[in-house]
Amino acid sequence: MASDAHTNTNHASNHLETATLEGKNKVLGFWLFLAAEVVLFACLFGTYLALKSQTMSGPTSMELFDLNLVIVATALLLTSSLTSVFAMSAMNQRKLKLMQFWLGVTVFLGLAFLILEIYEFVHYIHLGHTFMSSAFGSAFYALVGTHGAHVTFGIIWISSLMIQAQKRGINTDTAPKLFVSSLYWHFIDVVWVFIFSLVYLLGKVG
Amino acid sequence: MGTLTIMVVVALFLAAIVLGGYNKNFLERVKGSTVWDWMTTVDHKKIGIMYFMSGIVFFLIGGLEAILIRLQLMVPANDLFVGDIYNQILTMHGTTMIFLAAMPLLFGLMNVIVPLQIGARDVAFPFLNSLGFWFFTAGGIILNLSWFFGGAPDAGWTSYVSLALNEYSPGPGVDYYVLGLQISGIGSLISGINFLATIINMRTPGMTLLRMPLFTWTTFVASALLLFAMPALTVGLLLLMFDRLFGANFFDYTMGGSSVLWEHLFWIFGHPEVYIVILPAFGILSEIISTFSKKRLFGYTSMVFATVLIGFLGFMVWVHHMFTVGLGPVSNSIFAVATMAIGVPTGIKVFNWLFTMWGGEIRFTTAMLWAVGFIPTFVVGGMTGVMLAVPPADFQYHDSYFVVAHFHYVLVGGTVFGIFAAAFYWWPKMFGKMLHEGLGKFQFWTFFIGFHLTFFPQHFLGLFGMPRRVFTYQANVGLESINMLSTIGVIGMTLGTLAFGINIYRSLFIDKTKAPADPWNGRTLEWAISSPPPEYNFAQLPLVRGYDALWVEKEAGKKELTPAEPLGSIHMPSSSYLPLVMAIGVFISGMGFIARGDYSMGIFGLIILGIAMFMRSFEVDHGYHIEPEEIEKDKGVDA
């Protein structure tokens, strides 16, 4: 927290996010937070895998899942991860406008993903697959819904950071925030890859 | 009823804000007050003291519950607390002691001491540190409010389903458990991340990993355990909340759910939790034994290695809490052997402590007495721990008083003795005053004897067929006199605790003498600065030249630490009321969800939280600076 908080920017042209001790702390702390998130999702995955066959005469995963829709959603989210990489690279080149553009694309893709997910949930509910219908339903919505909640939070977070960046520019205060938000976005992307394979693909195979 | 209370609280809160807004003088007075200063502080020492003090308050509440339990069990067929009310007392005793006493007491010590031991001016995330504390407090208050609004949780601290589901626990009790623990758990997770980042990033020059004091090391490992274990509880509580409040079916077997799932989630968290509260006590012991034997810690490297190994193995053994679930002999055998393996690094620690004292010059101060009392007590707890690791034998011990005796030997004989030792050892550093040694020794002897009198006989209660968590037992089957003896022992522990209370009061309000900077001939960095330390801890960051950094300097004949930087302006983080607002937000939200009915209050609380988060995110705060002249002035006062 000491005086090195002010000896910034000169040696870290490439990694603005870790130029100050605060920035370093923030990035490290966020990695640690992600570690906790890994355990959180691992527990949700475990729960889902333990309960997925308990459909209580409701529709099974085989009957429910529509892979085409999910593949589109996956493509959206994976692309958004890429655009967020572009945004970070723009940030480290101090190109505010470019960064804002890519962040905007990221948020847009995230929103599109979210809309697809909501559509999917509504569709399932019509088919009688609800949060309360069976242990399978509870576990499915808990896992995928928690991921969806993370995406929602990410969208709000990145949007608010875009406003901040617009007002204050790219500096040693905003850069770590932007950087960790992109870490977060990659993380929920990785989680989605697991959901795609362990929930949807495995659900289709049986 | 619940909703009404919340609304009144909210109204008062809003009224205070509004009134304050209209009345500038009032606002100024509030902002200048000590209470406001403490409530908005981000200083790790003040937060540590608040953790410690609230831990003591909850320890007293949990202790009172323990007394009630022993009163009910004093004689057979007693009818003081029967059925549900007894279950509420035992649930709250366990929950309070683990989550609201042991953890904050340790967090308090970690907060005050760890930054000082690594030569840091603050923790990595002062704001989050404050947030963690206030979340913990909000959760703790929610849990204890259950006594007044609708009844306390009564499904045990493990809250096994399906007993904890709506059908079998229809009252709001378990909701208090779920939301109270969830909120304080988030606080703990935040603290864990904070300690990890602090220890990784904030060490002063020369403080390499293998020069860190053992207390810092154990804090580091315990925080890592928190980081990886807490989310399992978070998920467990979340699912239980879904089941209870939103009609989900995770644990209801008639809808395909599984009660064993809860047991897994709970113990994946619960076993590491045991190490979260015992490892820091190991660290405390290592510091105190080394200091009062006037010797370097024996086998430092193996101590560090043992700590890390215990932490690692701590994640591999949770099924030993579930031997009787019937998971089969293969799984039981694997987890049995893994559990026994923990005995090895723990044994290494005990022998290292003994050989630290070997050849030393042992001073029996109160802190050392607690440490010395710890060793045989903890060894007994460890012995029964290995005995419990044997599945066929565990079929007999499981859920009997033998287990009760075992974990009290570990958690009281280990953690609580360790905390008392640390209290006497670090009190001067925390408060700038000393605790009275005579009173302390009185406390030690009464508590120590009372403890063994209470819990040693309980091993036999278990072996003679008394299950745990029962509110009564039969006469004439050989259980009466042991139970009576066990209750008599409580007198000793009560006397000891009272003596501690008097001691605290005396030290804070009566005793005027100031504590010296280094009352014990200490070996680590915290003893190089004044008691209590200035808010910036170190005027100049010290250069560490070896393990036992201060001792190295003392051996070199120096009085002060070697500075690693010139005297300069010191940057400090500014206070913030936002953590408090966020905690009030989650508090309202928690109470709103507990009140059931409509969830508007719950959502309202979350909105408060959200607004506060936005405010924090958009806040531009560069803190403030303390200039060298001011630091020199402080120094002058000290000298």
Next chain:
Amino acid sequence: MKRRNIWRGLFVFALFALVLTGCSGHESLNVLDPSGSAGEKQLDLIKLSFLIMLGVFAVVITIYIYVLIRFRKRKGVDVMPKQTHGNTKLEIIWTVIPIILLGILAVPTVTTTFDLTKIAQDEEVVNVKVTGYQYWWEFEYPELGIKTAQELHIPVGKKINFEIHGKDVLHSFWIPALGGKVDVIPGRVTNVILDANKPGDYQGKCAELCGAGHALMDFKVKAHSAEDFDKWVTQMQAPPAELTTDSEKRGEEVFQQNCLGCHAGINQSVPGPDLSKFGTRDTIAGMLKNNPENLKKWLHDPQAIKAGANMPKIDYLEEKDLDALVDYLESRK
């Protein structure tokens, strides 16, 4: 320092005195004095692990006492101890020896863990289906066509294979004198194999917190010689005793009007214990001695006797009808 050792000595002595003078547990529920082969195997492991641990404790405590006395600070003497870093040889010793000791313990642990789940092929086995309810136990002998509650009858010397079911919350099925427990888990079936090697009455307990009445969820185990067990089986299989008196006949009517909803014996919607052989039981609700007086007390206010019991208060019957009901129930043999 001296005072400390005296205290400790007194303390240990007091505890030994306590254990030796009578407080040695009751044979109906003593883990340390088992009456079944599973309990014996488990006790062997308890003893083995205790002895190994006692050895470790003795070593630790010897070093501990020596160190505390020998290296205490003496008045007026101020020495500077040598700042040793450690001792590799010693550290290896206290790492390797515990590993060996735990290895010695681990082998019988694993073999016994597997042993306890096995039944020899040629062995005669009695199957009992146990169901745990809040707060009572149901015992069903599928091969014998017997269903009873709260009192488990077993023949001495035969392995009893318990198949354990749950319907409401977790319980744990424990007969301390015969052997270790196993949990009752709704939605899962668990197993435990026990036997008794001498006739007698043993106590059964619920060991998992299951609600308000957890402490009172006891049951009885009656181990009989093969002969007596057969007698009991014959009695249980026989049709219910004829109704002899008017009071009993009236009682049957009262029973059918008030109790059948839960105590029908078969396919109850709300489960209650089967009462068709109630008169043969020693206890009411596993707690009170079975006599007309206690039965009335129980009927009048079950919760006063067993906290949290699901049985409703039968306090609305006329005195005559209540007596008739009691007569009827006591005649069910």
